[in-house]
Amino acid sequence: xxxxxxxxxxxxxxxxxxxxxxxxxxxxxxxxxxxxxxxxxxxxxxxxxxxxxxxxxxxxxxxxxxxxxxxxxxxxxxxxxxxxxxxxxxxxxxxxxxxxxxxxxxxxxxxxxxxxxxxxxxxxxxxxxxxxxxxxxxxxxxxxxxxxxxxxxxxxxxxxxxxxxxxxxxxxxxxxxxxxxxxxxxxxxxxxxxxxxxxxxxxxxxxxxxxxxxxxxxxxxxxxxxxxxxxxxxxxxxxxxxxxxxxx
Amino acid sequence: xxxxxxxxxxxxxxxxxxxxxxxxxxxxxxxxxxxxxxxxxxxxxxxxxxxxxxxxxxxxxxxxxxxxxxxxxxxxxxxxxxxxxxxxxxxxxxxxxxxxxxxxxxxxxxxxxxxxxxxxxxxxxxxxxxxxxxxxxxxxxxxxxxxxxxxxxxxxxxxxxxxxxxxxxxxxxxxxxxxxxxxxxxxxxxxxxxxxxxxxxxxxxxx
Numbered sequence: 001x002x003x004x005x006x007x008x009x010x011x012x013x014x015x016x017x018x019x020x021x022x023x024x025x026x027x028x029x030x031x032x033x034x035x036x037x038x039x040x041x042x043x044x045x046x047x048x049x050x051x052x053x054x055x056x057x058x059x060x061x062x063x064x065x066x067x068x069x070x071x072x073x074x075x076x077x078x079x080x081x082x083x084x085x086x087x088x089x090x091x092x093x094x095x096x097x098x099x100x101x102x103x104x105x106x107x108x109x110x111x112x113x114x115x116x117x118x119x120x121x122x123x124x125x126x127x128x129x130x131x132x133x134x135x136x137x138x139x140x141x142x143x144x145x146x147x148x149x150x151x152x153x154x155x156x157x158x159x160x161x162x163x164x165x166x167x168x169x170x171x172x173x174x175x176x177x178x179x180x181x182x183x184x185x186x187x188x189x190x191x192x193x194x195x196x197x198x199x200x201x202x203x204x205x206x207x208x209x210x211x212x213x214x215x216x217x218x219x220x221x222x223x224x225x226x227x228x229x230x231x232x233x234x235x236x237x238x239x240x241x242x243x244x245x246x247x248x
Numbered sequence: 249x250x251x252x253x254x255x256x257x258x259x260x261x262x263x264x265x266x267x268x269x270x271x272x273x274x275x276x277x278x279x280x281x282x283x284x285x286x287x288x289x290x291x292x293x294x295x296x297x298x299x300x301x302x303x304x305x306x307x308x309x310x311x312x313x314x315x316x317x318x319x320x321x322x323x324x325x326x327x328x329x330x331x332x333x334x335x336x337x338x339x340x341x342x343x344x345x346x347x348x349x350x351x352x353x354x355x356x357x358x359x360x361x362x363x364x365x366x367x368x369x370x371x372x373x374x375x376x377x378x379x380x381x382x383x384x385x386x387x388x389x390x391x392x393x394x395x396x397x398x399x400x401x402x403x404x405x406x407x408x409x410x411x412x413x414x415x416x417x418x419x420x421x422x423x424x425x426x427x428x429x430x431x432x433x434x435x436x437x438x439x440x441x442x443x444x445x446x447x448x449x450x451x452x453x454x455x
Contacts (some may be wrong), residue, residue: 051362078364088359092377102363151363 262424
């Protein structure tokens with residue numbers, strides 16, 4: 001089984017502060033690896049090391065067998081889809097222009113781009129006839145997030161990175177988006193690395209969960225194994241599930 | 249209004265407009281790239297902004313005066329006047345270029361970089377379009393100010409509508425003063441309205 005992404009002793013320091021401490025991790029093709037952890041556990045930094053937004057201070061991160069420092073920075077980023085919580089849609093571009101951005105940068109021809117955009121919008125549940133010509137300001141939060149996902153998928157990347165993408169929407173929309181993520185995951189078979197601090201989301205979406213604490217890997221397990229874990233940090237997260245449940 | 253006066257008003261108005269347009273073209277050509285540069289090189293900001301700030305702080309008449317003895321760009325006449333007007337117009341354009349570009353939403357910039365945009369694609373397809381309105385506002389302020397400041401060009405032989413004003417002051421002739429001041433004010437208002445229209449047009453494209 002080929003590891004699509006591999007962390008080898010990757011650390012990240014800012015001055016004296018150790019954000020990530022010798023992370024060793026492999027991400028296999030087709031899996032959804034969830035990086036779970038508290039705020040400040042280093043999960044976003046780890047994610048950003050995959051597409052070269054951040055480089056490790058020591059150690060290395062390999063994507064398709066090549067170190068991120070050896071990759072051409074632009075080529076690496078264009079091959080990896082990236083979805084963040086604030087989404088970051090270009091306000092001066094229409095939905096179609098936003099989604100078609102990477103294909104456009106990759107110089108696909110206009111017809112191919114348009115067909116791809118239409119197909120993707122449908123795939124994320126947005127009717128192209130209604131949405132393609134709209135501007136982000138005219139969309140709801142949930143709609144914008146869907147456009148963000150479509151944009152990340154546009155150039156058909158093999159790896160997708162998600163940084164707490166559903167955190168800023170209401171719970172009802174969040175569940176819809178999570179379900180859609182699962183459908184897409186199954187139909188597209190892509191490799192995904194998903195950062196979240198929501199243990200329920202982790203259990204629902206992950207094929208494997210990696211729990212980070214203070215910049216180090218505390219635990220790597222399947223969702224089933226995670227629920228049975230003895231680690232204190234894991235239990236702390238799992239206890240939150242009970243708190244959210246209604247009293248008997 | 250005698251035909252001679254009308255003719256002279258037209259002539260000096262044209263002269264005035266020329267001074268303003270040339271000065272603004274040069275100021276924009278210098279200040280916008282400089283503004284873009286200092287968004288990328290934070291260490292240079294205090295120096296570049298500081299220079300433009302000092303130029304603006306010097307009273308305009310004094311600035312025109314200071315430049316007279318300077319070799320190459322100095323002397324009496326239009327060239328010196330234009331140099332002074334350019335220096336005076338730099339700060340608003342520079343500041344607004346910096347603020348406009350830095351004001352681009354962090355998430356937009358981050359996702360643009362993550363999509364694999366090169367530095368120049370980021371600048372021309374994202375930062376400049378989103379900063380355009382702010383930059384244009386700076387240009388508008390600079391233009392209106394320059395139209396007013398250009399009246400001082402007459403003091404060092406630069407021509408323009410200031411000729412009427414200085415002549416009118418020297419001979420205590422209100423007609424002369426108004427012949428200079430009214431067209432200058434009209435041009436300033438027209439420029440403000442025109443550039444304001446352009447600014448609003450820009451915001452209509454969804455930014």
